[in-house]
Amino acid sequence: MNADVDCSTAKCIALTFDDGPGPDTGRLLDILQSENVPATFFVLGDQAEKYPATVRREYAEGHEVGNHTWDHKDLSTLSAPAVQEEIKRGADAIAATGIPRPTLVRPPYGAVNDTVRTYAGYPFVMWRVDPLDWKYPNAARVTDQIVSHAAPGRIVLSHDIHKTTIDAMPSVIQQLKQQGYTFVTVSTLMKGVGLQNGQSYFTRPAGMTGMGVVPEQSRSQSQGQSQSPEGSQSSPSTIPSTSGTPTGSTPPTGSAPTDRPRH
Numbered sequence: 001m002n003a004d005v006d007c008s009t010a011k012c013i014a015l016t017f018d019d020g021p022g023p024d025t026g027r028l029l030d031i032l033q034s035e036n037v038p039a040t041f042f043v044l045g046d047q048a049e050k051y052p053a054t055v056r057r058e059y060a061e062g063h064e065v066g067n068h069t070w071d072h073k074d075l076s077t078l079s080a081p082a083v084q085e086e087i088k089r090g091a092d093a094i095a096a097t098g099i100p101r102p103t104l105v106r107p108p109y110g111a112v113n114d115t116v117r118t119y120a121g122y123p124f125v126m127w128r129v130d131p132l133d134w135k136y137p138n139a140a141r142v143t144d145q146i147v148s149h150a151a152p153g154r155i156v157l158s159h160d161i162h163k164t165t166i167d168a169m170p171s172v173i174q175q176l177k178q179q180g181y182t183f184v185t186v187s188t189l190m191k192g193v194g195l196q197n198g199q200s201y202f203t204r205p206a207g208m209t210g211m212g213v214v215p216e217q218s219r220s221q222s223q224g225q226s227q228s229p230e231g232s233q234s235s236p237s238t239i240p241s242t243s244g245t246p247t248g249s250t251p252p253t254g255s256a257p258t259d260r261p262r263h
């Protein structure tokens with residue numbers, strides 16, 4: 001599903017869903033299937049153990065399954081061996097459902113530090129569009145936040161454990177399709193970028209997105225924001241964990257990049 005799209009020329013966007021699978025993930029899969037939209041699911045290992053058939057269905061229907069760790073600990077608070085164990089246990093649980101071992105990691109809360117970057121052994125998939133769906137369980141608001149902050153090459157964060165998020169998706173998909181977007185998995189979005197272990201990615205890097213589009217930099221400057229280059233986060237500086245703004249990303253909602261505190 002859209003796996004052959006070239007996001008250096010096409011107007012691509014990647015929907016990602018964290019913290020599942022949950023009891024409502026199947027309804028989201030039904031929506032994505034009927035709209036022929038691929039997405040990326042960053043699955044928790046302990047949830048994969050509870051819902052192995054849902055993980056298999058995600059993969060079988062053309063979605064990408066990434067690793068959101070075993071049980072959603074803040075990796076930036078852990079020792080190097082504990083970081084590796086959280087990631088390995090998540091990957092093991094996902095692979096145990098019968099699908100390929102994930103190649104991408106989304107750290108809970110987007111929290112990484114030098115220890116995590118050095119020892120994780122995977123690229124980190126962050127996000128550039130955050131509707132704060134865990135905080136505002138309102139489908140209309142989620143839709144509006146995603147659609148209004150969409151831009152080519154961006155990664156959208158949501159959570160498939162919230163009914164209101166799933167309720168928002170038909171409208172999100174319809175509006176973004178009307179704007180000419182092609183939905184792709186994260187790996188398709190990043191094809192040709194050459195993801196590096198220990199690096200954080202918030203978008204397809206600026207200058208590598210669809211033709212005829214305002215470059216990320218000039219778009220931001222025209223809005224009067226100061227912003228460092230997007231995409232690969234190569235700065236050695238420490239990314240704050242649950243507060244502050246990581247280098248290379250300006251959260252669109254004006255708040256810290258937040259992943260939902262787990263239920």
Ligand SMILES: [Zn+2]
Nearest residue numbers: 018019108259
């Ligand atoms: Zn999460």
